[in-house]
Amino acid sequence: MKKTTLIGIGASLVLAAATATADIKVGFIGSLSSDTGLSTLRGAEIAVEELNAAGGVLGGQKITLVTADTGEDVTEGIKAYEYLAETEEVDFVISGSIDDVSLGWLPRMQEYRIPTLDTWTSYIGIIDMIVEDRDAMRPYFMNIASDEALATLYISFGADVLKAKMGFESVVVLAEDTAFGQAITGLVTEALAPVAGIEVKDIISYDINTVDFAPVFAKAQNSGADFIYQISSVNSQVMSSQYVKLQVPMAMTGVNVSALGLEYWDDTGGNGGGISTLSPLPSVGFALDPVSQAFVDTYQAKYTSRPKIPHFNGFNAYHGLKQAMAAAEEAGGFKDVDAWAAAMLKQDLILEKDGQLWLRYGFWDYDTVEPVTGRTYPHNAYFDLAPPYDFAQPSMVVVQWKEDGTVGVVYPFEFANTEFTLPSWVPEK
Amino acid sequence: MFPIIIQGLLLSGLYALIAMGFMLIFSIGRTLNLAYGAYLMIGGYVYFWISQQLGFPQIVGFFGAIAVGILMGLMKHQFIVRPLKGHHVAVEISTLILAVVLQAGIVLVFGDSSKILLPIVPGVVRVAGATVTYSILTATIISWLIITILYLFVRRTHTGRAMQAVSMDQKGAAISGVDADRINLITWGLSGALGAIGGAFFASYTQLSPAMWVTPLIISVAIVIVGGIGSIVGTLIVAHIIGFLEVIVVSVLAPELRGVSTMLLIIVVLIARPQGLFGRAEN
Amino acid sequence: MELRQRHLAFWAIFIVGLYLMPELVSKGTLRTMIFACYLAIFAVSWDLLSGRTGYISFGHPFLIGIGAYTTAILTKRFDVAVEISIPIAVLVTMIGGLVVLLPALRIKGSYFALVTLAFMELMYQLVQVIRPDLTGGTRGMSGIETLTRGAVNGYYLAVTLMVILTFAAWLLMRTRLGTALWAVGMNEESVRGSGLSSTKLKMFAFLASAFTAGIGGAFYVHYLGSIAPRALFDINFLFTILVAALIGGAGSIIGPVFGAFFLVFLLEWLRPWLPGAERYFIYGGIALLVYMYQPKGMVAILESLYSRFWRARS
Secondary structure (H helix, E strand, O other): OOHHHHHHHHHHHHHHHHHHHHOEEEEEEEOOOOHHHHHHHHHHHHHHHHHHHOOOEOOOEOEEEEEEEOOOOHHHHHHHHHHHHHHOOOOEEEEOOOHHHHHHHHHHHHHHOOOEEEOOOOOHHHHHHHHHOOOOOOOEEEOOOOHHHHHHHHHHHHHHHHHOOOOOOEEEEEEEOOHHHHHHHHHHHHHHHHHHOOEEEEEEEEOOOOOOOHHHHHHHHHOOOOEEEEEEOOOHHHHHHHHHHHOOOOEEEEEEHHHHOOOHHHHOOOOOOOOEEEEOOOOOOOOOOHHHHHHHHHHHHHOOOOOOOOOHHHHHHHHHHHHHHHHHHHHOOOOOHHHHHHHHHOOEEEEEEOOEEEEEEEEOOOOOOEOOOOEOOOOEEOOEOOOOOOOOOEOOEEEEEOOOOOEEEEEOHHHOOOOOOOOOOOOOO | OHHHHHHHHHHHHHHHHHHHHHHHHHHHHOOOOOOHHHHHHHHHHHHHHHHHHOOOOHHHHHHHHHHHHHHHHHHHHHHHHOOOOOOHHHHHHHHHHHHHHHHHHHHHHHOOOOEOOOOOOOOEEEEOOEEEEHHHHHHHHHHHHHHHHHHHHHHHOHHHHHHHHHHHOHHHHHHOOOOHHHHHHHHHHHHHHHHHHHHHHHHHHOOEOOOOOHHHHHHHHHHHHHHOOOOHHHHHHHHHHHHHHHHHHHHHOOHHHHHHHHHHHHHHHHHHOOOOOOOOOOO | OOOOHHHHHHHHHHHHHHHHHHHHOOHHHHHHHHHHHHHHHHHHHHHHHHHHHOOOOOOHHHHHHHHHHHHHHHHHHOOOOHHHHHHHHHHHHHHHHHHHHOHHHHOOHHHHHHHHHHHHHHHHHHHHHOOHHHHOHHHOEEOOOOOOOOHHHHHHHHHHHHHHHHHHHHHHHHOHHHHHHHHHHHOHHHHHHOOOOHHHHHHHHHHHHHHHHHHHHHHHHHHHOEEOHHHHOOHHHHHHHHHHHHHHOOOOOHHHHHHHHHHHHHHHHOOOOOOOOHHHHHHHHHHHHHHHHOOOOHHHHHHHHHHHHHHHHO
């Protein structure tokens, strides 16, 4: 080969290598087979595409997205994080992991200090860790309202709808025997009676692998309460579908993680009518502002397999990734974690619908105390716990699936597009 | 009181059907088919696919599941049990690996999410204070039917008695002219069929998910350990013990102890009477 | 105990090779090797009990979990120093395992496997139900003290641990005890008939196994920095240990080490090509094929290659 050709090839290789290492790498960690993981991944993919199309970030660099599958397994999650950090050497991690898995790789995040955004995990314990040790947890942000915020607003639902409209005065809690179940049970039972005036008659804790819920429902009925508060994040459909099939003559609402997505109706074969659950925003059946709607339109044009509409964490990933990049612009990159975190705390995206604040993507700082719960939520997403919801969106909405397969928001009233009703087989009080 | 009896009977019927196939392989083939739970899973998914996704009538779905179950059983015998020449450990481990592979396969084809099956027969009926779905009533009745047929088959027919012989003493049976290999083949096929139909029922009661093979496997293991080798009647009785134990613990004690109680029962029985309540003492 | 030169040479090369790794491979690969080392320790602990005697234990996650939870609870909840909590964890594993599994040793064959499986399931249920304030319940605990920082240090610790435990186990099995255990596996009656107490033999193997499992579990949890019941008392974890030991070659002690490395690396190498669930499918499929081809494991495959090589020479 001629010398000039060799030099030419050598030079372009060097150039290619230089631009390649100059890319910004984002790592996705989560399950590649679940609706949850895919929502976050796809939200991130769309954000990356849009940013690259607009000319890249940090001086025109392109963003590449790599993935590490966790299979919703804790040990695999740790391996996945190590892979992203050491083999792929990512600059930023976007996570669609579930609570358990996040807790698994959290020590690694602290060791590697890679800026990380969690879009689904809502465990308040992690926010407590941030309060306790700011420095160790500096790179971590959670842009879904923590479960304490979710449960707190639920009490208002209890007061405004269950007590005031439906006339319910007592509840029996049916919680799965997991850490999540116990935590929410604690939060709800402490506040339900004093704030909403609803008496907790009994707390029934069930094993997540329960095959037959008929005895459990029988126990619930024997408590004499007016309604059942369900707390279920694992195998939620078993309990709720048996509730429907057995036509349990009590109203039931609460937390049912499986009912958060549009595929719920298909997945339950239609045995999901009457089930209501709290859901982070934007939920199914939630009216969207123009920006979020545009995101959904892009999503649906691009992806044909489930989930048909991204779950709330997809929106979190989309907006969150863009904010993380903006923060990096301000801090000169991801390497200086303190600077990046400070810039990330300042990120504030307000989305309006019909001239009023509809959704807000921002983060609480270390010192601002949230008025209703009286505590801080550093690095947690903004939420509002009392009307008129003009500071941020409510931490959650309550959605209800109707027996014809439609779903709508029933609470808070400012966002409602349907009413909370009893299933057809439950007798009026 | 009555609701507990009714719920116990219904649940136990389901458990009995599920455990039957596992017990057959353990008694006659002398192996722990740890992929047995996979029969249930595949049976459930085939039933779901045929009757819900493709839209055929449910009965077609059932027979489809049975057919696939038999096929799986025969193939396992052919490709795993035979080549390993009955080294029990090797077969057990291979079946365990197979179960994990099948689970991954299901995730690839159907995705990770759980699905609820349409009830076999919609509607509920209230009997003596307990609410009972027609679905589980049907499942339990059919389970009893199948178990009765199985019992008659094993006791009355030639093949059935050959199976009993092999289960007691393989060498002795061979000497008296029983083709142990053919019997094993039939047993595996039968076990696959039972597992598949059990899976369709189990899934229509709880849910369909790639990880659903673990719980029924543990239940089958529990029943077989406590009941002991070789007895259909024994398995039936123990299934009722375990089913009732579960219902009583959930209704009367604490629902969260459901899993613990079954495990404790196994351990207590094994230590006190290792051959199981109805088994033959192994020498 | 006969130690041929070639054995010692093999060990020397093996150990030197392992210690040179940080110079030769990337950090990402080191991380994978760390997991492989721990899996090797678990597989060896399984092999000590089940490899030769044929008493297939499905309960090893149970032992590993006891060791892990003990040290996790002591260090995180009670602020006990790691130097104390780890030995305590090993002791607790051995005692707890003894109390629980020893009666089970009276039971033969497949029943033993089932009992141990039941114990594992029981632990899984119990950890969630009993004192979740201590154990962290289903969520487990995060933020457990780690002994090392970084891939290289973690690697050296893991490798040292594995080398010591494996070498000790290997030496142990080369004594008459090891031969006696093979005999128990082949025909327990004759062992008893020749005057040896098969119960004492099994108990010894069991204690060695529990010891290894306890140490392995304790150091493992201090490496991970977190603990969850689903990660430990899980059929998939059991499956990984068993397959590692069996694919490597049950009874040989070295075999399980090979098997562990093979499996862990196989799963990680597939990651860039098959990011999602396909990985497990292929991985399981390959494991099954390898195992069915030679149920005696890779050690047997290597030995047959080796002897063919020698035969070709002479």
